[in-house]
Amino acid sequence: MQFLDDSHGCSGWSGEMAGRICAFDWSRTELGALDSWTRSLSSTVQLMLASPLPMVMLWGRPGYMIYNDAYSEFAGGRHPYLLGSPVELGWPEVAEFNRHVVDTCLAGGTLSYRNKELVLLRDGVPEQVWMDLYYSPVADDDGRPAGVMAMVVETTERVISEQRRQTAEDAYRADNERVRLALNAGALLGSFVWDIKANVLSGDERFARTFSYPTGQDLNNLSQEFAETRIHPDDRSWVQERVKRSVEVGEAYNAEYRILRPDGSYLWVLASGCCEFNEQGEAFRFPGVLIDIHERKTAEESLLRFTRNLEQRVADEVEARLAAEEQLRQSQKLEAIGGLTGGVAHDFNNLLQVIAGNLHLLARHEAGNANVQRRVSASIAAVERGAKLSSQLLAFARRQPLSPATCTPQQIFDGLGELLQRALGETIQVNMAAPVDCWPVFVDRNQLENAILNLAINARDAMKGEGTIDLSADNISLDRAFCAGKGIVAGDYVQVCVADTGVGMPAQVLAQAFEPFFTTKPDGQGTGLGLSMVFGFVKQSGGHIEMSSVVGEGTRVQLYFPRSLRSMDSETPTPEAHQRGGHERVLVVEDNEAVRASSVELLREEGYQVLTAANADIAMQMLLEGAQVDLIFTDVVMPGLIKSSDLAAWGKVQNPPVAVLFTSGHTRDIISRNHQLSPDTHLLSKPYSPQSLARMIRTVLNG
CATH class of the missing domain: 3.30.565.10 (Histidine kinase-like ATPase, C-terminal domain)
Structure with a gap:
């Protein structure tokens, strides 16, 4: 598509991103409306849009992001939300790295990285990637650095291919050592080379004799089909699978199988080799050797015949299979119940938290009313029974958050x-x-x-x-x-x-x-x-x-x-006496408005200063814009691009670190592994009482 409307500064711009840039409301950012952009900025954007390489421009100190079509593919699920966003908000997991880039280039410097290793969140999962990165300043009409032009080329596949090639070389050297030992032992039955590109098999005379090729056969063009017919039928699929694994992932090739002899008997051999790859990571050559292992395999088979009862083995295998199938059915039933229970528990515990929070506040405000106190006590007891029922369901479904420790x-x-x-x-x-x-x-x-x-x-x-x-x-x-x-x-x-x-x-x-x-x-x-x-x-x-x-x-x-081999954990210290809040400021992040309102009122009654955010996206924006807090009190499961775990990661890297207290009716393993919390993760399960909230807040703040 073409955009030629000069009034919008889009003349000559083309591509999907050109349309998105022209349609974006830039007046909300420091760049101002599109028709007020400087000539240098517009020209740079036009140059970037025409590039087939992934490019992104970070404008101003916040690094507002403008990028081309190739970069939108790299951004994945974050596109188109990255457009016009500050770079630290768009890529929070590498915020510190991008802050250094912007500071360096706005000071007139340049940066470049070859195969830079980073960990990025992709679909909410940390993923290790490698990239070539090039950063240079972009000048405004007065010649002063006003932005950063970044060229981003992902090299993950190339790096992994190089690692595989190195692994293959190491395996090849190991194979050569085995060949040397086999030669010294007199057990070598021949060598072979498979030219993968030309699909031609060659070998020496000993290899041809082992496979009973006809006399006078051209050793530089041996029939692969003939060789396969000499392999025992029970071993062919195994050999093919080992060859396939070596060609596809560079795994060392070691396969034990039987070869038919002229007299009708079979000879046990070990085929050992390694696939070689070119600079493009393509398999092109497969050398290997055959080693005689017949005596060893014969001894092993004799031992098996004397030590195993085949009929008993079959019975044991059938029994184990039936038990495994029953275990699988039980596991699938539990997983189905667990999935249903987790969602119900989250919503149910949110409702209980709203009820419990307001009941506790009512009890405080009507301290002298005996009728109110009696009815509130009965209602809170019912809430606690509901919470216990939800907890028991989560326990059965193996969804409860655990805090394991070593003990006797x-x-x-x-x-x-x-x-x-x-x-x-x-x-x-x-x-x-x-x-x-x-x-x-x-x-x-x-x-x-x-x-x-x-x-x-x-x-x-x-x-x-x-x-x-x-x-x-x-x-x-x-x-x-x-x-x-x-x-x-x-x-x-x-x-x-x-x-x-x-x-x-x-x-x-x-x-x-x-x-x-x-x-x-x-x-x-x-x-x-x-x-x-x-x-x-x-x-x-x-x-x-x-x-x-x-x-x-x-x-x-x-x-x-x-049995645990971990060192014994020290005894849990006696909890400190309840202390009211002092000067601390708490950021409450909760998407449920009723839960958020009751939590805020409880915290303010304890003496804390409170900021609020309806989700983690808003919370991160507030923090990056300079909001100073002592603790982040956040729900675990919330909608939005940024997760509660991202807030915790941001808090850990601050100086000094910002404390984080999670709360949830069901964590869904967002902050845990197999529903087991790490020692430095603090969780307050819903529904909670004012006393539990105050105690956990003080515990986390006191470190």
Whole structure:
């Protein structure tokens, strides 16, 4: 398309980006309206639009972005939102780098980088990229630097290709060493070269004899089809797959297979080689050797015949496959429930937060009204029950945010003794035993304590309030047979066991015990989520849970957690007494207006200065424009280009760093990995009380 309207300064401009630049309202930026642009600026834009290379101009100190069609393809999902945006807002993950570029070029300097390594967010995921970057100043009509012209050429594919080539060369040298050793051992059966471009196979006389080529065959043009017919039918697809992997990704070629001899028997060989690539990263040559491994393979096969029972192997494989299929079905069911639960929990917890926040504010404002206080207390209790139900659903679906630490079962038992006795009553005897040398585990300590407490309360109910509960821990090594189909690998584990002397369960009840909402208790006496929550927590922690029961004798629940080799974590310090806010300024980032309003009022009553933003895009704009804050209190899941995790990343690189406190009803793994929080990530789950909010704010601010 052509844009020839001189009144808009677009004469001679062409392409999609020309249309977007002409249609953009530049009066909102420091550049001013398009028809007021200087001649140097308009000429530079015209030159840039005509370039086939990705180019972007950063104008003024904020670096307002103007770019061409090629750059819009590079920008991906950020186009067209980058147009007219300050560069630090458009690319927040490399804001410091771009700030240095603008400062340097506006001072008259130039910059260039070859294969510059950067980490960019693409579709919200950090991705390692390499680029050639060239920056030079753009002068205004008075000859003073007023902007930066940037040429951006991504070289990621070239760099990765070079890395692969280097890997192939290293493998080739290793293959040469193996050839030398084979020659010294007298085991070499021949060498070959496959010219990939010409698709021609050549080899030496020993190679031709090994494959039984006819006498007098031209060694420089051997039939590949003939060679394939000499390979055992069971090995052909394997050999082809190894060759394909070497050609496509530069992987070293090592394939053991059988070659048909003239007498009808088969010879075991090792084919070893490596694909060579040209400067363009194209495969062009494939040399290799054949090595005799027949004696070794014969010995291995003899050993297998004596040590393995084929019929038992088949039975084991069938059993393992059935167990794996059942595990897959269960996992798919949990994933489906988890996806539904996560979305419901986020919206449900937001509603609960609005209700809880306003109830707490009402209670404070009507401190002397006994009727109001009574009704508010009853309503808050209902909110807490709703929050507990949401938390239990997330636990079953393995979506709860965990804060794991290294601890021993003895530490867990020591902290649970008094709580268990108080919760179970004096008519229940609790016996606890753990070996002195019990291995440590890496789990969320609070969640493990809750799981044991849940199991103990179930045991108490099964014993009608009287009996004995045995709580024990032990070191145990699980073999592959035990782990088959259970979603865990063989190795060292710590077993935590809760056993009771209750009425026990029949087989049909035991089979459904972990299903959500399944309960044998009368209506109103249980949600059926207790055991489901324990199951989800153990699985999310990388462990396994089993339950056995005999009617009339009792029930035994065994939790298995992987042994941790991490160093022991120090004990959690005693929380400090509540302190009211002082001079600190808090930026509240929340897209739900009702939640944001109640949070702001609670914080202001605590004495904090409060700024607000409806999403992370607005918050980042405020911060880049110089808003000074001591803490960012942000919801995790919000709409917009910039994520809450981007705000946290920005806060970490400031000097001094800006503290960040997240809040959410469901994090969706935006700030966690497998729903496990890192030690430096602070999360306040919704719904929260004013006391919880004040305590967490002080904890994060106090470092």
